[in-house]
Amino acid sequence: MPKKLSLEGRIAAISLLAVAIGASIPIVLIQQGINTPLAWTGGLLLALPTVLLLLRLVIGPISHSLKALEGGLLNFRDGDFSVSLVTRRNDQLGYLTKLYNEVAEILRRERAHIYQQELLLDTLIQSSPQALLLVDQGDHIIYSNSGARHLLNRGKPIQGLTVKRLLPHCPQELADAIEKKKEGLLSYSENGETRTLHLSNSSFVLNAQKHQLIVIREMTRELTRAEVQVWKKVIRLISHELNNSLAPISSMAHSGKLLIRQPGQSEALEKVFDIIADRCQHLTEFTQGYARFAKLPAPSREPVRWQQLVERLKPLHGFTLKGELPNRPGYFDPVQMEQALLNLFKNAAEAGSDALNTELQIKVDQHGQELVIRDRGHGMSEKVLQQALLPFYSTKPQGVGLGLTLCREIIDAHGGRIQLQNRAGGGIQINLWLPWPETQTAE
Incomplete structure (x- = not known):
């Protein structure tokens, strides 16, 4: 052809x-x-x-x-x-x-493949227990899932509404948190029951416009389960500590009775009473530690000169001051902050770091104040580092697991954050960051 x-x-x-x-x-x-x-x-x-x-x-x-x-x-x-x-x-x-x-x-x-993926993703999002809202630059809700509709508008459609128009249908505490773009846990009462939610906000640019993603997660059941687990652990720890102290006290008391009947045993009796006193002292410290953790009051913040803070800590625990102290005073509860720093210095000493290798550095900027504690102890494994801030977690044979937890509670009460990380060459670095109060401006 x-x-x-x-x-x-x-x-x-x-x-x-x-x-x-x-x-x-x-x-x-x-x-x-x-x-x-x-x-x-x-x-x-x-x-x-x-x-x-x-x-x-x-x-x-x-x-x-x-x-x-x-x-x-x-x-x-x-x-x-x-x-x-x-x-x-x-x-x-x-x-x-x-x-x-x-x-x-x-x-x-x-296109068919993308459509199937979008359909699968939409199905997963709609069936998610978390409430999701996507808000555009004009404050209009352009996407929401079933959880958001039931939580915020009694199951009625909310797509196309503005956030301002939606808020009156929400619980007051939740509406305030969304309006002020807060993040974290919040609780409110509904039908005689307390509900706890976790709210998170994130911003991103989509099609050259700024969008906001609001994710609301129901935490009531999880916190209830966690609370029960914590109480069980507390009971086990207290029972363990009481048995460890009461058993030798009982044994020593019985031995003391036998020694009293025998002449010339004053030295042995003295040892018995020393052991009893030591176990009683341990129980006292144990119960006082729990009392401090349970009764931690709200921080009473005030201006604090950094030099004054250092001078109060120096006689109580050895450390090396690194860098110059800022001219601008700090703003926090001095008693609580001293307690937090003493706990950290004590941990550094127990980890094998001497005063020369235990450093304190203080820095301030327009956003807040930061205290950095560094030591050259034996450090922590990754597993221990992840759980170090959990209540009642301790790797020490006689530890009660409240030192770092108390530090975290103090920093959280000040609206700050605590961060732990291993140092190159051994040791731990702990960053304590505290914000300035809203009434203060950066110098």
């Missing part, structure tokens, strides 16, 4: 044919003895329709194919990939049409 000419070949052939027709007319006229300008013009005019007809036979199908490709590309621009083109051409335009159909098929499959 002879191979068809390409598009360029067809146009070239038509051009050559038109030249041949145009050149043959003068030859024919000369052979017939006609050699006038009028005859020549008439001959050319007779040849022109033939040339145009031949050109139309070639260019017409080309124009039709180009218009079809143009329409298909316009559909692509509008996001419509459903149109396929039919062609019987076996040239470059036919090849382009084939490529167009292949691209359209790929785009159709990818």
Whole structure:
């Protein structure tokens, strides 16, 4: 079967044919003895329709194919990939049409795949127990899930509403937290029951506009379960500590009774009473530690000179001051902060860090005040580091697991944060960050 000419070949052939027709007319006229300008013009005019007809036979199908490709590309621009083109051409335009159909098929499959993924994601989000709200730059809710509708609007649709219009339907505590873009735990009473929620806010840019994602998580059951577990652990710890102290006290008391009946046992009796006194002292410290943790009052903040804080801590525990003290006074509860720092210095000493290698550095900026404690003790494993701030967690044989927990409670009460990390070369670094009160401005 002879191979068809390409598009360029067809146009070239038509051009050559038109030249041949145009050149043959003068030859024919000369052979017939006609050699006038009028005859020549008439001959050319007779040849022109033939040339145009031949050109139309070639260019017409080309124009039709180009218009079809143009329409298909316009559909692509509008996001419509459903149109396929039919062609019987076996040239470059036919090849382009084939490529167009292949691209359209790929785009159709990818769109179907993305649609299935979006459907799966939407199903997961809608069935999530967390309440999710996506708010655009104009404060309109552009997306929400079932949990958000039931929590915030009694199951009624909220998409399209503004946050300001939605808030009156929410519990007052939750409405205030959303309006002020707060984060963290909040509690309120509903139908005689206390509900606890965790609220988080995040901002991001989508389609060149700022959006806000609000996630509200129900924490009541989780906190109840956690509270029960904590109480069980507390009971086990207290029972363990009491048994460890009461058992030897009882044994020593019985031994003391036997020694009293024997003359010349005053030295042995003294040892018995020393052991009893030691166990009683341990029980006293144990119960006082729990009492301090349970009765931690709200911080009474006041301006504190850093030099005064350092001078009060130095005699109680050895450490090295690193860097210069800021000129701007701190603002916190001095008694609670001293207690937190003493606990950290005590931990550093028990971890094997001496006063020279235990450092305190104090820094302030426009956002807050930061105290950094570094030691060169034995550090912590990753597992211990993750649980070090949990109540009643301790790796010490005689520890009650309240030292770091008390520090965290003090820092949290000040609205700050505590961070622990291992140091390169051994030891721990603890960062205590406290914000300035809202009434103060940066100097």
